Amino acid sequence: MSASVVAFAGSRIDRADHVRQSGDALAGLMNHRARLLLLDGLDPVISEDNTLSWGSLADADADAELVFLGLSEERGCFAAVPLAGSVAPANPRLWQAMATLDAEELATYGGARSMVDWHARHRFCARCGSPTSLAKGGWQRNCLSESCNAEHFPRVDPVTIMLVEHDNNILLGRQPRFPAGNYSALAGFVEPGETIEEAVAREVFEEAGVVVRDVAYVMSQPWPFPSSLMIGCHALADDPAITVDTNELDDACWFTRAQVEDAMRAAQAGGRGEAFGAPPPFAVAHHLLNWWVRRG
Amino acid sequence: MSASVVAFAGSRIDRADHVRQSGDALAGLMNHRARLLLLDGLDPVISEDNTLSWGSLADADADAELVFLGLSEERGCFAAVPLAGSVAPANPRLWQAMATLDAEELATYGGARSMVDWHARHRFCARCGSPTSLAKGGWQRNCLSESCNAEHFPRVDPVTIMLVEHDNNILLGRQPRFPAGNYSALAGFVEPGETIEEAVAREVFEEAGVVVRDVAYVMSQPWPFPSSLMIGCHALADDPAITVDTNELDDACWFTRAQVEDAMRAAQAGGRGEAFGAPPPFAVAHHLLNWWVRRG
Numbered sequence: 170m171s172a173s174v175v176a177f178a179g180s181r182i183d184r185a186d187h188v189r190q191s192g193d194a195l196a197g198l199m200n201h202r203a204r205l206l207l208l209d210g211l212d213p214v215i216s217e218d219n220t221l222s223w224g225s226l227a228d229a230d231a232d233a234e235l236v237f238l239g240l241s242e243e244r245g246c247f248a249a250v251p252l253a254g255s256v257a258p259a260n261p262r263l264w265q266a267m268a269t270l271d272a273e274e275l276a277t278y279g280g281a282r283s284m285v286d287w288h289a290r291h292r293f294c295a296r297c298g299s300p301t302s303l304a305k306g307g308w309q310r311n312c313l314s315e316s317c318n319a320e321h322f323p324r325v326d327p328v329t330i331m332l333v334e335h336d337n338n339i340l341l342g343r344q345p346r347f348p349a350g351n352y353s354a355l356a357g358f359v360e361p362g363e364t365i366e367e368a369v370a371r372e373v374f375e376e377a378g379v380v381v382r383d384v385a386y387v388m389s390q391p392w393p394f395p396s397s398l399m400i401g402c403h404a405l406a407d408d409p410a411i412t413v414d415t416n417e418l419d420d421a422c423w424f425t426r427a428q429v430e431d432a433m434r435a436a437q438a439g440g441r442g443e444a445f446g447a448p449p450p451f452a453v454a455h456h457l458l459n460w461w462v463r464r465g
Numbered sequence: 466m467s468a469s470v471v472a473f474a475g476s477r478i479d480r481a482d483h484v485r486q487s488g489d490a491l492a493g494l495m496n497h498r499a500r501l502l503l504l505d506g507l508d509p510v511i512s513e514d515n516t517l518s519w520g521s522l523a524d525a526d527a528d529a530e531l532v533f534l535g536l537s538e539e540r541g542c543f544a545a546v547p548l549a550g551s552v553a554p555a556n557p558r559l560w561q562a563m564a565t566l567d568a569e570e571l572a573t574y575g576g577a578r579s580m581v582d583w584h585a586r587h588r589f590c591a592r593c594g595s596p597t598s599l600a601k602g603g604w605q606r607n608c609l610s611e612s613c614n615a616e617h618f619p620r621v622d623p624v625t626i627m628l629v630e631h632d633n634n635i636l637l638g639r640q641p642r643f644p645a646g647n648y649s650a651l652a653g654f655v656e657p658g659e660t661i662e663e664a665v666a667r668e669v670f671e672e673a674g675v676v677v678r679d680v681a682y683v684m685s686q687p688w689p690f691p692s693s694l695m696i697g698c699h700a701l702a703d704d705p706a707i708t709v710d711t712n713e714l715d716d717a718c719w720f721t722r723a724q725v726e727d728a729m730r731a732a733q734a735g736g737r738g739e740a741f742g743a744p745p746p747f748a749v750a751h752h753l754l755n756w757w758v759r760r761g
Contacts, residue, residue, distance in 0.1 A: 180658065184667060187710075190712060276658060283658055290615070293590065294589065295586060295590070296588070322654075324622075324657075325654070325657055326620075327694050359621050360619070361692050362687050364474045364687065365694070367474060367475075391657065398661070400661070
């Protein structure tokens, strides 16, 4: 799968790891040519031409920590850590704003959002409770206590999300927070001590009571709320009997290929299919369902 | 790929998520029948029959935090959080001990190690610096400050590890810490804002200056040092010219299929091939190379 068929992928900013490793190189980029990604809290600031807005480092608060996002046309690109990190699910205004951005812009925004949000929520050392400070252009935080000195790194949380197939039908579920009539692929965090394939099988069994086999990787996509790596998979089920975990889901059921095709046509136009509403194009579930429809 | 072809996968302990969600269910399992995984710090305690050693909850320090690993034959399985977490790479004694364990036992040990190590290194709230306490059987920690109340979850860090192929040769590198003559697959953490495929391409270019295409997922494996999810991939390169990043690697070079086959035969017997020493069977790189050799 190429990056261009999913969302939040394909940023043109060069992450330039060698700059992060060199205080001198980093300092040399923090000049009048440097670009600062403008954010409203954690939300993007979008120009009239539907691109992200950039300013200069002078636009950041004087005491704000700056994250080095990478290089673009030999200029350093930065984002400032806001006072507060994310606490609640993203707001509807954000979904509307993101819909106006093209894939590259969405990728740049998503990566920057995950980074500054992580910093805002990790100002203290989890090992000893002391304050920490930003290091290596924001790709690390260091504990300021000399007796601890722990190093901390930005989180990326792998999440499995899967299309389970039985007899040309697909298993989808709905979480209580979904808009009425909407369904999506089942999903869950990979836990310590399990493979991607084990996580897929465990989650489907936990949430829907369905046993799967032949788990296969399909595609991946970052999901910056706050810092997930969505790992899209396909699996087969022999027995379609469902037992819904009502603590997790309102409902889970099988949809036919025709129902999925109809819902995906409607979703492309921002609408809802006859049988259900499919996830929006930001969501990897949307791209997984498209993959399955095209695969025939 | 089935779990059984990789290491640290295939534990028979049922993670029993429903128990974590219920204080009553959890308390009901913390009885005289409960099993405590015995650990020496973070190392396993191995019986004469080459299995993990288990005791009862009475074997834990009275004030130790207990992590619920899951259910085995309707008995609760737990591990106690040690005083100190991991700080240095694992010791050679640990590699020897792990070599005596079969796949299931290694999986149970690896998952438990990642969990208790995470707790030992996360006794404070990264958001506000206050103490935290174990919750939901150890699958969460809660900030004890009423003005913060942040919830924290165990980390799993996705790492890409890749076999890059050109003209039936494979690109391998050696890190300074490797035993003399040993080479392995290039690898690196997935960063916020990138797909698995993007991370593979970025890492190979950073470490060896090689441009790749057609990145394909092959297999995954947990790596509990401290909490990685290794995501094994294959990719193709058109231009074999290498520029080694000497900050990361001592060397990177192409090995022929015959050289890889020889090294893998030697590695199965715990030895070193003519051209290089291959990674041990704990490592996903070992299984990736086996996959490539068998694929022909």
